[in-house]
Amino acid sequence: MLHTGMDAIRFYRSAVLPADGFVHGFPERTGGVSKGLRASLNVGAKWGDDPANVEENLRRVAAHAGYDPAALHIMRHNHGTAVWTVGEPLPEPAEFDGMVCDRRGPVLGAFAADCIPMLLADARARVCGAAHSGWRGTVGGIAASMVARMVALGSAARDLRVALGPSIGACCFEVGPEVVAEFHAAFGALPGMVVAGPHKDHLDLRVVTRHVLEKAGVSPEHIDSAPPCTRCTPDRFYSYRRDGKAGGVLMGFIGLA
Secondary structure, three states, rough: OHHHHHHOOOEEOOOOOOOOEEEEEEEEEOOOOHHHHHHHOOOOOOOOOOOOHHHHHHHHHHHHHOOOHEEEEEOOOOOOOOOEEEEEOOOOOOEOEEEOOOOOOOEEEEOOOOOOOEEEEOOOOOEEEEEOOOHHHHHHOOHHHHHHHEEEEEEOOOOOEEEEEEEEOOOOOOHHHHHHHHHHHOOOOOOOOOOOOOOOOOOOHHHHHHHHHHOOOOOOOHHHOOOOOOOOOOOOOOOOOHHHHHHHOEEEEEEEE
């Protein structure tokens, strides 16, 4: 069953991220105004939703979370590993898949619709980050790039807390042999990375992301890598693999409270 705008707004949240000092969440698809396969809290206009619907949905997310809608910083993803630090000059073109911040006010948003929206926080150094990690960004090491940028802002990798948001699981992420070959070239025979499927192999991007984060110095117990599968839960989350461009987009957001 698809939820309508009459349903309440709900956020999926991770217990790994600090409860004090940060605002964060992964909005589920309820409580918005979008229609059809985008019903109802679609937060992306890229695939053709009415911009007014998207603006209203983003306003509702901000109101529910308790931040100013104008504080939201969003990025144009290009499935790479570039990371921007809030306050630095914007690159040209302004395309990147990660953002980090060490100041109060900005709220960082990362879009996804099967890719992994990743949120990072360090309560000691007061630094946060948000990233979009599809398979290209995952194999390229966007997670390691995020850790490096946060360390440059004063974090220590061992203090970082990282939550992987709702995204496609190994149960549903069927890929071609050329994609599997890229992951083998980057990570060898990493246990759990490739899962046999009924037709083609499946990839577990969460296993790979956890491996990259741990290799970058993040403590295993500080990583939440078991979010719901977007494709398996149509009542809660959008999925490109399930609905194509007629569907919607979800978001992970985080900021210093």
